[in-house]
Amino acid sequence: MNSEKMKKQNDVDAADDFDSIAEEMPVNADFLGESYMAKEREIVRKLDMTLMPIIFLLYMFNYLDRNNIAQAKLDTFEEDLNLTGSDYSTAVSIVNVGYILMQLPNNMIITKIRPSLYLPFWVCVWSCVSAATAAAQNFGHLIAIRLILGVCEAPFFPGVFYLLSCWYTRKELALRYAFLYSGLILATAFSGLLAAGIFSGMENTLGLPAWRWLFIVEGGISLGLGVIALMLLPDLPTSLTGSGKWLFTAEERRITIDRMARDAVSNEEDDKSIRHGLWLAVTDVKLWVFALMMCSNQTSYGFNYFYPTIVEGFNLGTRTITLTCTAPPYIVAALISYGIAWSSDRRKERGFHITTPVLIAIIGFIISIATLNIPARYVASFLYVAGVFGANAVVFSWAASTLGATPQKKACAMAIMNLCGQLGNIWSPYFFHDSDSPRYARAMVLLLVFSALQAALCCLMKWLLARANKRLVQWGQTAGVEPNLYTL
Template sequence: MTLMPIIFILYLFNYLDRNNISQAKLDSFEEELNLHGSDYSTAVSIVNVGYILMQLPSNMLITKLRPSLYLPFWACIWSCVSAATAATKSFGGLIALRLVLGVCEAPFFPGVFYLLSCWYTKKELAFRYAILYSGLVLATATSGLLAAAIFATLDGRSGLAGWQWLFIVEGAVSLGFGFIAIALLPDLPASKTGSTRWLLNEEERRVAIDRMVRDAVSDQEDNTSIWHGLKLAVLDIKVWIFAFIMCSSQSAYGFNYFYPTIVEGFNLGSRTITLACTAPPYIVGALIAYGVAWSSDRRKERGFHIATPVGVAIIGFIISVATLKTPVRYFASFLYISGIFGANAVVFSWAATTVNATPQKKACAMAIINITGQLGSVWSPYFFDENEAPRYPRAMVLLLVFAALDACLTLSLKVILRRENKKLAAKGNEEGTVPTLYML
């Protein structure tokens, strides 16, 4: 009632504040900033460079700092940077702000997921992550509706264009929730700071610690050095497989920044109707993500719960390439959005409970995985060539290829972890103990 609601809201604004550029594109944004050719794709892509630069150092720091202060601090900073986009007058200024925005937003996602994995067990984590991830889905679903309302009511007010008000309004609300988070976020279970100091008594705190110790896979280490944790993460093949799974997934998710433009190509009506029609696929995607994550936790299975939704996404990409019929292509977007969301609702929870030999290793590993994943967000905007609108056949084929790679890597990791479990079981038999195994 404290951790989940506030990180859900902050993640919603974390995504709104970097994705609102896709709604601004439908206003006079490109004309006023004199953007041409691939300038928009560069502005979309550059934010991920900031992510890549900041995520690993940030997650190394968070194990030594108070998350209840560290994460809200960055939320307040990124809100101000996002709002400042309304004042930019040139392509160069936009690129500089987007790069700084990436640096400021980078600590939040890997940091908050590290915090979640310190409070929730393997069988609880996927559904909690789906709740967090649905903040992204809800942000994407409502961003079009919010943009439509702002464009309709504030465009021209005080001499500012609709796209400028979009950045200002969303940044201001995000800033307010950043301050609220300071009061509501807990620190780690063993701490007596943040909301933990009034949320849990001593007995409840002991239970919170003990259940996480019991849930840890039977390959834990005692060395708590952050540099040792970084070394363990870099040398673990499982970390890199998860990293390339995320890279493939983020590459397949490259349609996101262009989805309003894709829907505009369906010629469904006015700008308001176009923005409204971007919402339903994301709402359905959120519901699918909840269902997949709930099933994954209940069945204590991860691999097939990732590969199956990805298969659905692949079908959606194939349909988008194969036809020009608007109703069919709109239906196909439901398939690939729901498929990618359903898979992503599970993959990070699988990673966090698999690469956790020490808390420091887990923090470093999650940053490495997310950094590598961001590479997909760097290059995927360049898949879309305006000359290929509205079908974007090259982009859809590339998204399809990365989705197929995602599924193959996922199933390969499942085989590797099954072998690891056999080794742990054999070791447990020799020692007369019952080991805690990896979730497959």
């Protein structure tokens, strides 16, 4: 009871502090003129120099700590843990069960707690859990660790996307999401290079096989980044805590709040309760279309945990050469993702910037199915890696700007959307069977089907939002205002 009173008093004190700051801020005659826009650019620059680099690195290691099992598979990982049959696929899938269990509760919590403390805490916890994989001795140990890893990593991905959508406007989001998402792509690229270095230089160091050092080294680095994040992550724009306290002036905080309010889609309901935010999310048909779109996307890059094995099937040379050759497609994919996101922001268009790379991915899957020619299949992997990853960042930015009636709705919606996406990560590893290697034709057909489904859902979403915009225009004419419309 006392803790509840203290929390309410702290909320009142914070609100009073912010009100006093707002009152002291000088009023600009050109509030929406060049001076205002210059201050907006300075706010965005500060965010780009502090918030974006640290979450990029954290997201990179978030994925490294989860994906390094793919590189470990090329060492003595399966033999040392006595993995047989579908044991490896189960170990890949089980981490997503932890994701599904914890993502929605965590994103509901993050609206009531300081992100600058909450997210780094979980970074440090998952780093320790990931490093503990080095101590696994059998399949049971591995499954338990991977399940806990999923639970611990669950708050980060939707939490960071929610945090970004609270600081950046709709026209700024796609490029920032692409930058963040490229951390995942580059993590996959450099995980092979890092694994090659560890496998060649740390085998039997202190009597441990190289794959155990892979988990220890990467877990230790992400733990250090989690500590640094405590100093660099902001809380919400209305808060006087986190890095925003020293990063922004009182006037900049006021402008940040104003610009986010002006960026919101018009005529949307506002209610600050978590329960109501959840209700707004689950009753919005757009959320479920986005959720299916994300599930299709996550399913279509089911190749990710098997890509080193796919490249190994090309018989390009030694294990080091194989791991090195896994990097180029992901580096190209990162560059293409930047280009797609930049174009999407510049043109203020989302749907065609998703369907185009998805169609490119489909071409890559078709080539992989149609031929056993090694150069052709390696080139095809560039197409489906770049296509699948290129579409993903735009999907998230589109969803965040479309489903954000309130911060509570946005947090719940993004968690539900990502939760549904994890279903694709659960079942897609079972598409790949050792008997289908090296072609994996059955898996490629299934990935192609889900890519086509994603493109169809994207077209459906454009149609739904076009109808919603017509209603907003009619509302604006009645109310005598010019409404903000959904981005198509």
